[in-house]
Ligand SMILES: [Zn+2]
């Protein structure tokens with residue numbers, strides 16, 4: 858008599874526990890699926906990407922004889938001839954061959970000599 862009463866109470870309890878455990882498993886599965894482990898954070902920052910061709914065109918363009926801080930191009934280690942077109946890094950006034958500057962600056966937004974960062978502000982204002 859007592860046994861059957863205990864059984865009648867115990868069985869629904871067991872059923873509820875089973876449902877609860879299955880529910881918790883599904884919940885855990887759903888949350889872990891939405892947040893996969895690993896390096897989900899972006900490694901590269903947007904500020905570190907190079908200049909676009911449009912931005913490169915806004916950099917001052919001069920010739921070799923106008924260079925004030927030496928005529929050696931730090932990218933190709935060659936001399937910038939007096940009549941050769943060169944690009945100037947605004948701020949530090951270091952000059953490089955146009956194609957050398959464009960190659961470097963399209964990958965790194967900083968001066969290859971002194972590591973001066975190119976101020977994004979110069980691209981929003983007009984340089985005479
Ligand atoms: Zn060069």
Ligand SMILES: [Zn+2]
Pocket residue numbers: 946949950951968969970971972973
């Ligand atoms: Zn520089």
